Amino acid sequence: MKDQGVREKAGHEWLDSLGFQIRAVLDPGCSPSALWDEFGRLGIDLTSNARLVLLAMGGTRLWNRIQKRVKTGADPFDTFAIYAANQVSSEYWGCDQIELLYPGSLAVPLQRLGRFAGCSYPSPIGVDLHPVYGPWFAYRAVFLIHAELQLTELESGGSPCESxxxxxxxxxxxxxxxxxxxGIDLGRCIEHRLLPRSGCADRCRSRxxxxxxxxxxxxxxxxxxxxxxxxxxxTRWAQSPASRDQTTV
Structure with a gap:
């Protein structure tokens, strides 16, 4: 058990060194009913004896590691997150197979999951805030693993916006x-952002x-x-009426 704990800690340290500084290991059975139902609608079985792991990046560490790959065509963040999830599981956490939920084709409720884990809080700008990294973080991987990992202690702190x-x-x-x-008026935001020389095309001034x-x-x-x-x-979303029924921004 001691060796297992050492390797588990080493896995977390390895993930941290890569740029996945925000992590949560959750018991799916303790999920709020609304979150449980949302996973159920996606066909994800949370009743198995597994841990639900959430990985997120904070700041620029992960970007500094992978930025040379951004012109390869594929999403370098997704590619690297998948590698990291599989590698930490097999090399440190004693599990050769995981059920990767994100990134992928499933619309995993990342914000709801992150809020449940205590990783983020709602904000007026439409993106959640991490208590340390603020709006400068992003969820990168969610997976189920059959390993007795130590659960993250869930904290119920207040939103940074309150102070x-x-x-x-x-x-x-x-x-x-x-x-x-x-909160944010998405219609007004999108309309302005898509204007020529809006000043908001590739960044949010409020953020x-x-x-x-x-x-x-x-x-x-x-x-x-x-x-x-x-x-x-x-832009693609705005130009395609059909996609507006399926896509959120």
């Missing part, structure tokens, strides 16, 4: 799409104004990479 007095994200939006009461996790803010190249990929998807 933010100035709320610069609201003033930072050039079209007033961010509201404390109503840049958020004071939480400021030192972990993405650098220029990473901002442009994520922003441009998002813009391409958003």
């Amino acid at each position: 933010c007095a100035d709320k610069p994200c609201v003033a930072g939006c050039p079209v007033g799409a961010v509201s404390l009461a109503d 840049l104004m958020c004071p939480v996790g400021k030192k972990w803010q993405y650098g220029e190249s990473q901002l442009a990479y994520h922003g441009n990929r998002s813009l391409v998807s958003l």
